[in-house]
Amino acid sequence: MTSAPDTAAASRGSVGEVLRAFLRLGVTSFGGPIAHLGYFRADLVERRRWIDEKGYADLVALAQFLPGPASSQVGFALGLLRAGPLGGLVAFLAFTLPSAALLVAVALGASLVEGPIAAGVIAGLKVVAVAIVAQAVVGMARTLTPDARRAGIAVAAIAIVVLAPGILGQLAAIVVGALAGLLLCRRPREEVESSTRFGVPKAVGIACLVLFGLLLAGLPVLAAAVRAPVVLLADAFFRAGSLVFGGGHVVLPLLEAEVVDPGWVGAADFLAGYGAAQAVPGPLFTFAAYLGALSEVGPGGVAGAAVALVAIFLPGFLVLVGVLPFWDALRRRPGAQALLRGANAAVVGILAAALYDPVFTSAVVDGPTFLLAVGCFVLLVAVRVPPWAVVLVGAAGGVLIALVSGVAGVA
Template structure:
């Protein structure tokens, strides 16, 4: 067991914690990792910094929504399988419900107030990611070897944009760790025993593969729209690394190119998805609700939402039983120290682009981001207060300027 975690929690505790995160975590998957770290590692101390970084590194390797996979694993770690489901439901449903309402025409995002609100929330993301980089760098890059790996990861991630650069950074960081991080003082390996047996892990990997390769065949034979819908969103969730905006081209190909959804409807939902908290994968709920052929509406939203998250969770459950044994070996520890340093570099690269470049458009934006960073790091205010304050500031700027 992680030496910084002495007790387990309840399903209710996990649900309440992730419901708070699901209501306040704006800014995309990288920012979500910052919110998770602040709430669960720093404030609640469910597990240590190193264990959290290892979960992040593992989930970056796997296809699927990285931040949601981290949340699922944290719920599993804290309160078992029901805790994992509670974490997923609480973090996912707030934004999914809002996007389904938007699909029914109940929500409209237009005008200077809405644009200002969205911009204020993007500034929140700058402050949150900067706080995560600052805190994780102090713990995970304490010597020149790991600092060099982190800097190298920044360069690679900026040169090779997207999830490919992130995966390459972690792979090269792990290889560099084998050379540079095998001696000297180091963080002891943490023991994270998830309640998943090797047999269950192998079963999950088998189910993942059977669904990935079997669903297209079954859908073509059955000629059922519900099965086609599940297959399309399962495939999108299974083939994307890192989650977030990377999934959008796959979803466009599955829904717009197939004629299920018009381009205008797709882009309208995408705009709404950026203005709500929680994982961007909940965009699938909107798409499932507006597809032209039944099942659509609430049923279509539920099918699409489950299908897009399922493959990432099956892969995570399949790998977790074997992760602890592999990580506990000296060479694996050295590789993980390098990979953890690379995770810091990836966060720093994301802070530069796209978080900073798409948000800080002038001196006023910079001032608000610095105020948010100071509120989080120096004053240690709860993130929801910073979210609300900067959102209001964004609305005021949108109205005045």
């Protein structure tokens, strides 16, 4: 039986609606990729009902398997679902450009993270991420682990991620969950739920996959042949975006190898930019804009930032669009649905493990921050305050804690 959210998700919206939704997410979504998935769920699944819970979990599971920034891929796909190709592009731009602009400003001399008040804001925003992810885990667990078998798969996924931290552990958890779902979560054909369809033609999907392969193989050859600075810069960032799974912090060692090791960006500047990237909303991949603006290879400044930004996001989006038409067909099969039930349960476990480490352990450092986290969670779940408003409450609470701690320290 199709749920009400699924019916709502089937209707198309406008590009303006996508722009407004993702621009607000772009300026309020702090806390990294796991938190971003929580923000998306709260706003676009629960409140706006662009997609149902199961379709959203399917999309998250797919993004975990593909190279590129997982949260940005999910956001792009949601924009695509709501308003077609232009909706996907607008979703990406609105979610990405606020943080990219801030990081380019940092590269060109501005400062975002100095002083006790700024530190308090950052600490408060980390606490908000705890509440957002906790809300997502509770809500998704209610829908995606409704029985003992799928709850057991989620617990097994937590164990795998704890024992094997990092993206390899996450991929292993999803694979194990999918196989367990195939064995334990089959249903008769007539009970298989309908799937959300993204409407990408197979020809377009194949073209995107071919273009991805051509760019991945051809850019290094072109860069070696012409030695043009802009091609060298694009090649470095396209390769980094192509070889990272899960996105987020996983991309940092690849970026360091591409720009610090050859001397394009100094190590101190790299670390300073990474620190600034923690203080801005939106995807961590926008760190590429900072590096492109500073790089001694390429046009530098805003132009260098634009080249680096497009190059690092492009491979993930090409692969996503390339896979979606086949994903639509595959997941309507009963066997694939069983795989996805297990994979979705594993996603719940992965989010639960991430809720503890690094989200909770990096944000909740004492009694006052724990109290602030509980308060933000209650505002989200019980009072139903919008996430953007909870962001403001968390930032104000972080500043208050910092000021009180400073006064107590002086006394």
